[in-house]
Amino acid sequence: MNAPLLELSGLTKHYPVRKGLFSRISGSVRAVDGVDLSLQSGQTLGIVGESGCGKSTLGRLALRLIEPTQGRVLFAGTDLGHLGPADLRAQRRQMQIIFQDPYSSLNPRMTVGQILSEPLRLHRLHLGRQTQRVAELLHTVGLAAEHAGRYPHEFSGGQRQRIGIARALAVQPQLIVCDEAVSALDVSVQAQVLNLLQDLQQQLGLAYIFIAHDLAVVKHIATQIAVMYLGRVVELADTQTLFAAPRHPYTQALLSAIPLTEPNRQRQRLLLAGDLPSPADPPPGCRFHTRCEHARPTCSQQSPTLTQQDGHAVACHFWRDIKAPIRAPNAAINTRLQRLQSAFVT
Amino acid sequence: MALLEVTGLSTHFATEAGEFAAVDGISFSIEAGKTLAIVGESGCGKSVTSLSIMGLVGPAGRVAAGSIRFDGRELAGLAPAEMQALRGKAMAMIFQEPMSSLNPAFTVGEQIVEVLLRHRPIGRQEAQALALAMLERVRIPAPAQRFHEHPHKLSGGMRQRVMIAMALANSPRLLIADEPTTALDVTIQAQILELMKSLQQDSGTAVLLITHDLGVVAEVADEVAVMYAGRIVEQAPVAALFSQPQHPYTVGLLGSMPHLDRTQARLSAISGQVPGLFERPLGCSFAPRCPFAVARCLLEKPPLMEMGGQHRAACWLAPLDADALVPQASERALA
Numbered sequence: 001m002n003a004p005l006l007e008l009s010g011l012t013k014h015y016p017v018r019k020g021l022f023s024r025i026s027g028s029v030r031a032v033d034g035v036d037l038s039l040q041s042g043q044t045l046g047i048v049g050e051s052g053c054g055k056s057t058l059g060r061l062a063l064r065l066i067e068p069t070q071g072r073v074l075f076a077g078t079d080l081g082h083l084g085p086a087d088l089r090a091q092r093r094q095m096q097i098i099f100q101d102p103y104s105s106l107n108p109r110m111t112v113g114q115i116l117s118e119p120l121r122l123h124r125l126h127l128g129r130q131t132q133r134v135a136e137l138l139h140t141v142g143l144a145a146e147h148a149g150r151y152p153h154e155f156s157g158g159q160r161q162r163i164g165i166a167r168a169l170a171v172q173p174q175l176i177v178c179d180e181a182v183s184a185l186d187v188s189v190q191a192q193v194l195n196l197l198q199d200l201q202q203q204l205g206l207a208y209i210f211i212a213h214d215l216a217v218v219k220h221i222a223t224q225i226a227v228m229y230l231g232r233v234v235e236l237a238d239t240q241t242l243f244a245a246p247r248h249p250y251t252q253a254l255l256s257a258i259p260l261t262e263p264n265r266q267r268q269r270l271l272l273a274g275d276l277p278s279p280a281d282p283p284p285g286c287r288f289h290t291r292c293e294h295a296r297p298t299c300s301q302q303s304p305t306l307t308q309q310d311g312h313a314v315a316c317h318f319w320r321d322i323k324a325p326i327r328a329p330n331a332a333i334n335t336r337l338q339r340l341q342s343a344f345v346t
Numbered sequence: 347m348a349l350l351e352v353t354g355l356s357t358h359f360a361t362e363a364g365e366f367a368a369v370d371g372i373s374f375s376i377e378a379g380k381t382l383a384i385v386g387e388s389g390c391g392k393s394v395t396s397l398s399i400m401g402l403v404g405p406a407g408r409v410a411a412g413s414i415r416f417d418g419r420e421l422a423g424l425a426p427a428e429m430q431a432l433r434g435k436a437m438a439m440i441f442q443e444p445m446s447s448l449n450p451a452f453t454v455g456e457q458i459v460e461v462l463l464r465h466r467p468i469g470r471q472e473a474q475a476l477a478l479a480m481l482e483r484v485r486i487p488a489p490a491q492r493f494h495e496h497p498h499k500l501s502g503g504m505r506q507r508v509m510i511a512m513a514l515a516n517s518p519r520l521l522i523a524d525e526p527t528t529a530l531d532v533t534i535q536a537q538i539l540e541l542m543k544s545l546q547q548d549s550g551t552a553v554l555l556i557t558h559d560l561g562v563v564a565e566v567a568d569e570v571a572v573m574y575a576g577r578i579v580e581q582a583p584v585a586a587l588f589s590q591p592q593h594p595y596t597v598g599l600l601g602s603m604p605h606l607d608r609t610q611a612r613l614s615a616i617s618g619q620v621p622g623l624f625e626r627p628l629g630c631s632f633a634p635r636c637p638f639a640v641a642r643c644l645l646e647k648p649p650l651m652e653m654g655g656q657h658r659a660a661c662w663l664a665p666l667d668a669d670a671l672v673p674q675a676s677e678r679a680l681a
Contacts, residue, residue, distance in 0.1 A: 050531035051502075157388075158619060186387035186388050186558065186620075187387065187599060187603055188598060188602045188615060188616040189387075190602065191602035191603075191615035192615040192617070194604070194613055194615075195612055195613055198612070213531065215532070216603065216604040216606050217604050220605075240609075254532065256536075257532045258532060258561065258606060259535075259539075259561030259562050259564060259565045260561060260565075260606065261560050261600065262588060263565075263567075263584045264585055271533075271536055271537060271540060272533045272536075272537070274487070275503055275534070276501075276531075330607045331607070333608075334589060336590075337589075337591065337597065337668075340591075340597045340666055340671070341598070341601035341614040343614075343637040343638065343671070343673040344597070344598050344615065344616060344637055345614045345615075
């Protein structure tokens with residue numbers, strides 16, 4: 001196997017919690033706590049988990065948009081932590097990000113042309129033919145060259161997200177972090193943007209870190225998935241394996257909570273009790289033990305490490321003893337519906 | 347007789363550019379104890395429909411036409427005081443964002459007490475006991491303690507439980523739930539949907555569920571109405587809608603969702619976008635995005651037509667026959 005494009009090791013981010021008149025540090029929120037992950041070029045790593053699990057913080061740490069408390073990020077062999085501001089900026093050309101909210105991530109005072117040529121100017125790319133490059137970029141994301149003169153408010157949510165994608169592509173990066181990039185979009189537009197992201201990956205050999213709370217979306221686009229809970233990766237496997245045989249009780253509950261679009265299908269549902277504990281005060285031992293129906297005394301004392309077997313890593317003391325819930329057999333394929341839907345594929 | 351019967355409802359909004367129909371002549375009904383889901387994307391008019399029923403469209407909007415019969419009584423044109431007597435009692439509503447629907451200055455207990463006192467001839471002590479019982483019913487842990495807490499102390503899922511407790515406090519006959527789980531994480535969503543289902547079974551309340559999420563629809567609805575550009579384009583019992591959709595928009599919507607069981611190389615995304623409020627086409631509003639659209643679709647608006655088995659679709663080509671339909675590339679280019 002080739003050396004990974006991106007390698008995160010022991011990555012940790014603690015935010016201090018301040019209290020009282022003199023803002024003394026009274027504790028810390030462990031947003032990300034010792035995460036090891038790697039990503040090959042041209043692949044997609046999905047990161048899933050619920051609000052507050054640290055997935056967005058992890059995405060920002062990977063680009064060194066925020067400084068880690070501990071740990072290391074290697075991008076194509078370079079340790080990002082050792083780079084000075086100028087070198088880091090040069091390195092950022094290879095790594096871009098697309099944000100969730102297409103309304104707040106574009107400057108309303110700039111035309112689309114200005115938004116797209118700014119990264120070119122910063123990195124001194126395509127000098128003298130930036131207008132042409134902007135037109136190319138707009139074309140790549142399914143917009144037209146004449147859109148360059150318009151302002152963000154003249155576009156719909158889906159179109160704005162295309163502009164955000166074009167801006168990320170402007171500097172020809174190798175890696176794009178997509179942070180809930182399709183979550184704010186309506187489902188029909190979301191499908192358009194997902195198809196676009198997949199096309200771009202094939203054409204340009206991009207690697208994605210795809211952060212989302214929607215498991216069906218992540219399953220569709222990711223080659224590998226990391227499941228996070230309270231700042232830690234609890235399970236890591238390739239997409240097919242994770243969905244076919246989830247090992248961690250949290251992953252199992254997460255999968256069984258997704259509503260299926262088949263009204264009459266029976267399945268075993270695992271309902272998690274209670275809420276997510278506060279990341280400022282995570283439970284001792286396994287962080288999931290307070291909501292886990294399989295928890296034993298060990299779980300509240302020892303923190304399980306992420307251990308790999310057959311290319312499938314899980315952080316649970318007792319995963320071997322836990323049976324995955326019975327999956328309902330797949331529904332018969334609706335050929336009429338599939339044929340009708342094939343008319344929509346563009 | 348249906349508990350709620352909406353006929354030919356049109357709700358208009360005044361803007362600087364003129365008046366437009368957010369809801370454009372829709373009809374549906376809900377029986378007691380049943381759940382009707384209205385599903386559609388942003389701007390299709392699903393929320394305005396629910397606000398129209400509750401008499402909450404606000405100063406810019408007005409119910410321009412149609413009838414809303416609730417338990418045999420006409421709501422359209424009812425005096426504000428009479429609407430107020432109904433809201434929170436016979437019909438109640440829960441919203442997407444529990445944080446902005448709860449008053450941050452009062453404890454959750456007080457807010458439920460207020461709803462009870464507003465509509466029932468009971469004393470404060472009795473109301474407090476009932477409010478506490480409601481918190482228990484929606485399975486809030488340590489309800490006696492939570493009763494005295496302010497909304498900001500509660501998690502999103504707990505706040506939504508409080509909203510449900512408030513809405514059900516006076517045993518409404520109709521509950522309107524507008525995106526009740528959209529702001530919640532998926533494991534919390536599963537808890538809330540489970541709770542709503544079991545409370546409905548106990549009380550026989552009719553539910554009008556407004557959502558963009560077809561997964562949620564499949565989980566809880568008995569019947570579904572799909573809205574597009576202010577109109578109902580398809581309506582059917584839930585199983586039929588998912589297995590035998592008859593409107594191309596529904597077909598496209600189902601194909602846009604990534605499937606959990608199957609791997610798909612590409613999603614069958616619907617090209618283009620929803621027409622602007624003042625750009626609605628002369629014919630079928632979906633025609634410019636429809637791969638099957640023929641000349642008639644561009645010129646004439648199809649009414650909601652009976653397909654048999656309580657299945658209705660507003661499409662000139664329905665029932666859709668996969669063998670006979672040919673994608674009409676040229677027509678789309680024309681549009």
